[in-house]
Structures are given as structure tokens and as C-alpha cells.
Amino acid sequence: MPEAVLLGDEALAMGAIDSGISAAYAYPGTPSSEIMEYLQAVAPKYGDFVAEWCSNEKTAYEAAVGVSLVGRRALVSMKHVGLNVAADPFINSALLAIHGGLVLAVADDPGMHSSQNEQDSRFYADFARIICLEPRTQGEVYEMTREAFDLSERFHIPVMVRLTTRIAHSRAVVQTGERRPQNPLNKSTEKAGWLLLPSTARKLWAELLENQGQFLAYAENSPYNTLELNEEFFEFGVITAGLGWNYYMENRDEMAVKPSHLHISVYPIPGEKVRRLAERVKRIVVIEEGFSFIERALLGILVPAVKISGKEDGTLPSTGELTPDNVREAMGLKPKQGIEATGLEIPGRPPQLCAGCPHRDSYDALNQAVAGFDQKVVTADIGCYTLGYLPPYQAIETCLCMGASVGMAKGASQAGFHPVVATIGDGTFLHSGITPLVDAVASGSNMTLLILDNSITAMTGGQQTILTSSRLEKLVHGIGVDPDHIKLIIPLKKHTAENAEIIRREMEYEGVSVIIALRDCIQTPKEKKKKEAGE
Amino acid sequence: MKYDVILAGVGGQGVLSLAAIITLGAMKDGLTVRQSEVHGMAQRGGAVQAHLRLSDQTIVSDLIGKASADMILSMEPIESLRYLAYLKADGVLVTSTDPVKNIPTYPEVEGIYATIRGLPSAQLIEAAALAQQAGSARSTNMVMVGAASAHLPVQEKSLLAAIDELFSRKGEKVVEINRKAFQIGWETAALAV
Numbered sequence: 012m013p014e015a016v017l018l019g020d021e022a023l024a025m026g027a028i029d030s031g032i033s034a035a036y037a038y039p040g041t042p043s044s045e046i047m048e049y050l051q052a053v054a055p056k057y058g059d060f061v062a063e064w065c066s067n068e069k070t071a072y073e074a075a076v077g078v079s080l081v082g083r084r085a086l087v088s089m090k091h092v093g094l095n096v097a098a099d100p101f102i103n104s105a106l107l108a109i110h111g112g113l114v115l116a117v118a119d120d121p122g123m124h125s126s127q128n129e130q131d132s133r134f135y136a137d138f139a140r141i142i143c144l145e146p147r148t149q150g151e152v153y154e155m156t157r158e159a160f161d162l163s164e165r166f167h168i169p170v171m172v173r174l175t176t177r178i179a180h181s182r183a184v185v186q187t188g189e190r191r192p193q194n195p196l197n198k199s200t201e202k203a204g205w206l207l208l209p210s211t212a213r214k215l216w217a218e219l220l221e222n223q224g225q226f227l228a229y230a231e232n233s234p235y236n237t238l239e240l241n242e243e244f245f246e247f248g249v250i251t252a253g254l255g256w257n258y259y260m261e262n263r264d265e266m267a268v269k270p271s272h273l274h275i276s277v278y279p280i281p282g283e284k285v286r287r288l289a290e291r292v293k294r295i296v297v298i299e300e301g302f303s304f305i306e307r308a309l310l311g312i313l314v315p316a317v318k319i320s321g322k323e324d325g326t327l328p329s330t331g332e333l334t335p336d337n338v339r340e341a342m343g344l345k346p347k348q349g350i351e352a353t354g355l356e357i358p359g360r361p362p363q364l365c366a367g368c369p370h371r372d373s374y375d376a377l378n379q380a381v382a383g384f385d386q387k388v389v390t391a392d393i394g395c396y397t398l399g400y401l402p403p404y405q406a407i408e409t410c411l412c413m414g415a416s417v418g419m420a421k422g423a424s425q426a427g428f429h430p431v432v433a434t435i436g437d438g439t440f441l442h443s444g445i446t447p448l449v450d451a452v453a454s455g456s457n458m459t460l461l462i463l464d465n466s467i468t469a470m471t472g473g474q475q476t477i478l479t480s481s482r483l484e485k486l487v488h489g490i491g492v493d494p495d496h497i498k499l500i501i502p503l504k505k506h507t508a509e510n511a512e513i514i515r516r517e518m519e520y521e522g523v524s525v526i527i528a529l530r531d532c533i534q535t536p537k538e539k540k541k542k543e544a545g546e
Numbered sequence: 547m548k549y550d551v552i553l554a555g556v557g558g559q560g561v562l563s564l565a566a567i568i569t570l571g572a573m574k575d576g577l578t579v580r581q582s583e584v585h586g587m588a589q590r591g592g593a594v595q596a597h598l599r600l601s602d603q604t605i606v607s608d609l610i611g612k613a614s615a616d617m618i619l620s621m622e623p624i625e626s627l628r629y630l631a632y633l634k635a636d637g638v639l640v641t642s643t644d645p646v647k648n649i650p651t652y653p654e655v656e657g658i659y660a661t662i663r664g665l666p667s668a669q670l671i672e673a674a675a676l677a678q679q680a681g682s683a684r685s686t687n688m689v690m691v692g693a694a695s696a697h698l699p700v701q702e703k704s705l706l707a708a709i710d711e712l713f714s715r716k717g718e719k720v721v722e723i724n725r726k727a728f729q730i731g732w733e734t735a736a737l738a739v
């Protein structure tokens with residue numbers, strides 16, 4: 012079998028290619044972006060499939076469902092919070108008569124390395140009542156992605172592959188298998204399987220619930236869900252899931268006994284295996300990356316017969332990532348302590364905008380403009396420019412979710428506040444900022460929108476935005492913003508005073524005004540070069 | 547055999563390409579490798595770290611535990627100290643002396659050097675100056691790979707082969723400069739050991 016050193020994200024992409032996908036869709040987001048990056052990089056080598064960034068996760072998901080409808084296989088990938096955006100088509104698609112394999116790869120970010128929260132996508136899989144696979148090595152990422160496509164076609168459901176940061180962004184040798192051909196074009200013949208009217212949806216929902224038994228049987232029998240019993244030790248047993256296994260195994264050699272151990276990689280939770288473990292032990296320690304998904308299922312509301320430990324009772328920290336160290340302590344091993352440098356305070360080094368970044372000059376101008384008012388609200392959004400919250404700029408006050416800057420500004424202005432400025436990047440505006448701007452225009456809100464247009468999705472590594480900058484102005488115009496109050500500025504140091512004056516005037520204008528600050532991200536040429544060199 | 551390295555630096559310093567060379571070199575020696583990296587927000591001028599694990603057996607954890615690293619390899623002096631808790635009592639710290647002062651509260655460099663020199667096993671490498679000697683400031687991270695190689699359980703020729711492979715696309719001149727940077731780094735570290 013051929014071998015390659017791959018990131019977890021890349022192993023997932025490779026698994027999808029070898030499963031015979033016809034299309035892959037995604038929206039960039041750490042830690043999932045490298046799935047699509049890799050697909051695009053290797054597409055010329057491996058053949059004839061679509062690999063595209065989309066406007067947002069919802070449009071990406073819907074395109075993938077369309078591929079399935081005509082019988083072909085599709086991968087859709089996103090970060091955990093992206094699934095909130097795609098939740099509508101995702102949850103509903105569980106009811107459809109999925110035809111060509113449909114796999115959702117979602118990468119969670121416990122510890123919030125580059126995210127607004129650390130939500131756990133396993134809850135979404137459970138919510139949609141579908142199967143979820145959670146690999147613990149890069150090799151398993153590849154294998155399970157292939158398995159997910161098979162399951163999707165066998166059970167006619169979308170199947171989720173859940174990654175977390177450390178598996179997505181860690182490299183190891185991966186053995187790849189044979190590539191199978193794509194499905195032929197073969198439209199689904201399930202007439203009532205693709206249309207969710209109440210009458211059809213009720214039937215499809217009942218069918219999905221009926222199939223739960225099969226999903227559970229699959230999970231119970233999956234060789235990925237392994238149960239090892241220790242017939243002589245009853246004090247406690249261990250359940251691991253995902254990377255919990257890795258950190259547990261890293262420490263197990265030092266433990267005096269090997270307790271009974273259930274590893275769960277395939278959901279729904281294999282209840283029978285859990286019960287067999289519980290029969291043997293007085294206490295179960297659950298080690299899972301993310302929320303306490305398995306642990307809470309075991310705890311329930313009534314007092315369980317076996318004591319359940321994990322994140323809920325403080326055996327493991329309830330926020331952040333698992334580490335070899337916190338798992339070590341949960342196993343009762345002595346913590347290890349390294350060397351300490353005495354007498355030197357090590358200062359934090361938070362991320363910051365690149366020297367020469369266009370956002371720096373935009374924020375300088377914005378800060379000068381708002382200085383003339385005795386109060387202000389400046390909402391913002393998600394991207395490099397969110398770093399404008401930190402010194403030295405401290406220019407922005409909010410960051411909620413993709414596109415929220417616009418809607419929040421509208422609300423604040425309608426509540427009677429003035430002046431209100433929303434700042435948003437071009438990528439984020441195209442993702443989720445257009446519809447709230449339509450709302451703002453429709454309601455004649457008194458707000459100013461500053462679009463920080465750097466012509467790229469910079470934070471996640473420089474993906475091309477879906478619409479070129481030259482078309483942004485026309486788009487804003489088309490929404491109905493008064494052309495006299497659509498301004499273009501070039502955020503350069505030498506223009507700061509002049510730009511501040513333009514922003515100030517538009518803040519004074521009563522109605523919706525839009526200022527587009529246009530200058531390329533300075534990393535763009537570097538990223539382009541890297542991509543051309545195939546790095 | 548098992549050898550764990552914490553790589554440290556500031557976003558944009560080429561910590562990942564440094565990791566890539568060692569990983570590739572180790573694989574050429576037939577070792578098993580795990581390399582955990584950072585992407586996303588931290589790369590924008592913030593503190594970055596990567597975990598690199600080499601072994602002749604299976605590696606289960608992607609992350610290195612406290613007091614377990616055999617080496618801290620850093621592109622920046624203050625960053626080398628940030629992860630000290632991960633260094634074994636007999637582990638070695640190898641760092642570049644070149645500070646990246648993109649924060650307002652950057653401590654006195656002499657104090658940092660003194661702290662580093664006070665550790666049981668540490669090497670300060672004037673990487674930027676040595677890279678100039680090799681022919682380009684851009685080869686600073688290869689100087690550090692060279693310096694690390696004086697300690698790593700990876701053959702020098704495998705690391706050089708990795709350099710050839712990863713830089714070949716950029717032309718012979720770039721390969722030459724990086725090989726030279728590696729040699730200079732190795733000599734500097736090996737002589738001091």
C-alpha cells in the first residue's frame with residue numbers, strides 16, 4: 012500500500028478522493044481549511060472532481076446534497092461553528108433519501124485556538140440522528156472517511172466524520188488504499204424522498220427513527236469500538252473517545268493495573284458495550300475530547316449505579332483540550348513538573364495584525380473618525396481584523412459570529428443609538444453580511460458599514476474570496492444603498508486623515524452608508540507563490 | 547528509542563518549515579514521526595509552537611507531556627523559555643539569540659540570555675548572523691536545524707537529503723545556501739557541545 016505523510020485534514024481529503032467523490036465543497040475555517048486546500052492542490056494529479064470554496068457552509072452543504080441527488084458522491088467540510096450556519100440543510104438532509112454518498116467532515120476546535128467557542132459536533136450528529144465517526148489517528152481518518160461514504164450509501168443518510176484540532180493539524184504516515192471509480196450519473200428514483208412537505212417529511216422522519224436500531228447495531232459491532240475487560244480489577248474502568256485514547260495510552264504503561272477499557276470511535280454510543288463495562292466496575296472515567304457528550308449520556312438525571320467521572324465532576328478540566336498531563340492526573344498518576352526559569356517574567360505574545368496590513372490603516376482612520384463623537388458603537392466580525400480589539404487599536408467592540416456586525420449595528424441604531432459603525436471583511440461580508448445589509452436598507456437604519464476589503468480570506472491562509480473586489484461596489488449598489496453614500500477609500504498611511512474625514516461624514520449621514528476600504532492583504536503574493544509552487 | 551522536540555517561535559518565522567525538514571529527515575532514517583502544528587490566528591505574529599515526536603516504535607500521543615521533551619528548539623530566545631515546563635531534567639534547549647520585539651513589554655535581552663545560560667543544558671546560536679554567512683538571512687531556520695542536528699537522533703545526511711528535496715524547486719542556489727546554513731549551524735553547535 013502506498014504511504015504518505017499527511018495532516019489529518021489531508022488524510023481526510025485523500026480518503027474522500029479514494030472513495031470516488033465527484034465533488035467537494037467547503038468554506039475556510041481553522042482547523043478544517045486544509046481539507047479543501049489539499050483537494051485543490053492534488054486535483055490535477057488525481058482526476059476529475061470538483062473542489063470548490065463556496066460563499067458559506069450552508070451553500071456548500073446544499074451543493075453537496077445536489078450531488079447526492081444525482082447519484083454521485085460528495086464531501087462537504089467546515090469548522091464546528093460553520094455547521095451552525097449549515098445546520099438547516101444538515102439536519103433536514105438526514106430525512107432525505109441520500110443516494111450518492113454524502114459525507115460531512117467537521118473539525119472542532121476545543122481550546123479555541125482560532126474560534127469563538129468550543130462546541131462539540133457530536134451533539135449535532137445526535138440531533139440529526141445520524142452516524143458519526145471519530146478517528147484518533149491520521150490513518151484512521153483516511154479509513155473512516157472511506158467507511159463513511161459506504162455507510163452513507165448503505166443507510167441513505169449523511170455521515171459525519173468529526174475531527175478535532177490536534178488530529179486535523181498533526182502529521183503522520185498514512186497508508187492509502189485503492190481508488191475506486193466515481194459513481195455514474197444516476198438520479199435518485201425515490202420520488203417522495205427529496206421533498207420535505209409535512210406529509211412526506213412525517214413519513215421520512217418515522218423511517219429515520221425506525222432505522223436507529225440499524226445504526227446502533229452497526230456501532231455495537233464496529234471493530235472501531237473496542238472493549239477490553241480486566242477480569243480482576245473492579246475499582247474503575249475507562250471509556251475513551253477520539254484523542255482521549257491517545258493520551259490515555261501515552262500514560263497507561265505507568266499505571267499499576269490496566270483497567271477495563273472501552274474505546275468509542277463510532278456513534279450512536281454503543282450502549283450494550285457500555286453496560287458490559289459497567290457490570291465490571293464501580294466507577295467509570297470518561298476521557299473524551301470536547302464536551303462531556305458520552306459522560307452526560309451515562310450520567311442522565313437519575314443517580315446511576317456506577318459512579319461516572321470525567322469533566323462533570325472535575326476529574327478532567329471541563330474547558331479546553333485534553334493533554335497527556337491532565338489525562339495523567341485523571342488516572343491518579345503523579346504530575347510531572349519540568350524545569351522552571353527563575354527570576355524572569357515571560358510576557359504573553361498574542362497574535363497581531365501583520366506590519367503593513369491594510370486593516371491597520373483602516374483602524375487608524377476609524378479611530379480618528381470616532382474620536383469626534385462623545386459616544387459610539389463599533390461592531391465587528393470574524394477575520395484578522397478582529398485583532399483590532401487588542402491594543403494598540405482597540406477600535407472594535409463586538410464579535411459574535413459571521414456577519415453579525417451588520418445585523419447588530421442595525422439593531423443598535425434602531426434602538427436609538429447614534430453613531431453606529433459596523434466593520435466586516437470582504438470574505439465575511441459575502442458569507443453572511445449581505446442579508447443583514449438588505450435588512451438595514453429595507454428599514455432605513457441609521458448606520459455606517461465599513462467593508463475592509465483585502466480581496467482574500469486572509470486569516471485561514473489566503474483563500475480566494477468568492478466575488479472579486481471590483482464587483483463588491485456594484486453588489487452594495489444593487490441592494491439599494493444610496494450611491495452618494497457608497498465610498499471607496501484606500502487604507503494607506505498617507506490617506507489616513509482624509510479617510511477619517513470620509514468615515515466621519517458618513518457617520519453623520521442619516522441612513523445606511525457603506526465605505527469600502529480597498530487594499531490587498533500583504534500576505535496575498537506570498538500565499539499565491541506558495542500555492543503555485545505546490546507547497 | 548523515543549525523542550521529543552518542542553519547536554517554538556513567533557508566527558512567520560518559519561517554524562513549520564523547520565519542523566518539515568526534521569520530519570522528512572527522520573523518515574529517511576526509518577523513524578516513526580508525529581508532528582503537531584499550529585494554523586490560523588496564532589500565526590499572525592503570535593507565539594507558535596509545534597510538537598515533533600520521533601521514535602522507532604509506535605507513537606500514540608500527538609502532544610508531548612510536561613517534563614518529557616528531549617529538546618526545545620526555538621527560533622526566538624524568549625519563546626524558548628515559554629515551554630520550559632515541557633523539558634526533561636536532562637533535556638537540551640537550543641535557541642536562536644535573535645529577539646522578535648513585537649510586544650511592548652519585551653524583557654532585557656541580556657537577562658534572557660543569562661537565564662538560558664543558567665539552565666542545565668542550553669545552546670544560544672547567533673542564527674541570523676550565521677545565516678548571513680551562509681549567504682541569505684532567509685536560511686536562518688536551516689542554521690537552527692543544523693544546530694539541532696548536533697543532538698537529534700537523525701543522521702546528518704538524511705537531513706541534508708531532506709533539504710535537497712524540499713528546496714530543489716527553488717533552484718540550485720537556494721539549495722546550496724540552505725545546505726551551507728545547515729553545516730554552519732551544525733559546526734557551531736557541535737563545537738560548543
Ligand code: SF4
Nearest residue numbers: 365368395469532533
Ligand atoms: S494576513 Fe493579511 S489581512 Fe491578515 S493581518 Fe496579515 S496583512 Fe492583514
